[in-house]
Amino acid sequence: MPYTLYRWDDPGAPAPLNGQSNANTLINVLDACLVTGYGAKAPAGWSKPFTAANQAAFRQGAGSNGFYLHLDASPLWHDKVRGYESMTAIDAGTNPFPTVAQRSDLVAARSSSSDGSGRPWLVAADARRFFLWMNYQGTLAQGLASTTYQPAFFFGDLESPNTGDAFNTLISGGISNGNSTFLGYASHGASNAEFMPRNFAGTGGAVAVMKTTHVPFQSTSLIGAVANAPAFPDPVTGSLLLSPIEVFDTSGCVSRGVLPGIWAPGHNLPGSPGDVLTGVNGPLAGKRLMLLDVAAASSRARIALEIP
C-alpha cells in the first residue's frame, strides 16, 4: 500500500505552514502533494475541483469513494475542515461529515503562532487517503523532533472488512484550537473529532466513531504510550511490536476498518520521533516505518507510519 511521503524539506516543496489568518499554506501543501506534485514527487492522484478565496475542496482519486474535503483557511492557527459525499460548488456540498450540529469547529492545524513563522509538515498520501502531520509549535530546525503540540489529520478510506462499504471514509481532525491529538487516542466511546459519513449499513447521516488498537493494556489511552507494555525493542524478539488501529461504529461496536499504513506501537513511547526502522524478517519484512509523535502538551502518543 505504500504511501508517497512528502516533507517540508523536500527540494521544491511548498512553503511551511504558518498560523496567520487567511494563510493558504495548508491548502497549498495539500494542492502540491495531492494534485500537482512538486520537484521529483509525483502527485497522489487527487483533484481540486472547487476553489474560492482562502478555500479549497479536494476530491479523492481513483479507487476511492470519491468524497470531498473542504478547507477554510480564514481562521488563525488552523483551517476549518469538513467532508462531503458530493459537492457542486465550493459552498454547496451534500451529506457533510461531520454535520455542523455534530461539530462546528473541526480543524486541521497549521501553527500555534500568528507571526508567520514556518512550521514543519509531513504528508503521506495515495489516491484514496492522506495523513498530515505538523509540528504546531516546532521550528523548521526542530523538524520531526518532539515538541509540545504535534497534531495530526487523516482524511480518506479505511481498509474495510466489508469491501462493499461505500462510506468507509474517515475524517480525523482536531477541535477549536487545533492542537489536540485525537488521531493518537484510543477510545471506547464516540470521538469528539473523528467522523464517517454514514454507519456500517450505509444508512443515516454522519456518525462519530471510535477507534482502538489490539495492544494488550491499551485500554482508553494514548496510542504508543502504553504503560506496562514491553520494553523497546521487545526483549523476546528484538522487534518493534505493532498493532493495527481499528475504527468502529459506536452503535453496535462494529468494525469499519483499519487506518492503512498507520500502526500503534505496543510499547511505551518507543525510540525517538523521526526514527526509521526497517523490517528484515517476519510479516512486515521489507516495510519501513517512521516513528512520529502525535502530541498535545503532556498527552503524548507515538505512531508508526509506513513510508516508502
Place this chain on the structure above:
Amino acid sequence: MADLGAVGRVVTGVVALAGGYVAGTVRDAQGAPARRRLGLYHRGRLSYSNSAYSDATSGAYQIACHVTDDQAEHFVVCLDDGAEPVQNDLILGRVTGV
C-alpha cells in the same frame, strides 16, 4: 453445495517489525550437532541483544537482532557444556543479521 466464497475475517493482531537474524550451527568437539546456549552482543556497544539454544539434533540456532540495529556488527558467544570438563567459550565475531 453452494460455494459461499470467503467466509469470515482474519483480524490482524499484534505483529512484529523484526530485524535480522544471526543463524548458524553448533557442533561439539567430536563434530556432532550439539545443544548449547548462545548469546548475541552488539559489537559497538558491547551490549547484550538476545540469546537462544541450539537444537540438540541439528545444532542449528537462530538469534534475533534488535530491529534498531539494522546492519550493525554483532558477536555470538557459545557457552561450553556445563556437564563436561570446562572449556573456553567460543566467540564468532563480526556477524550481521540477515
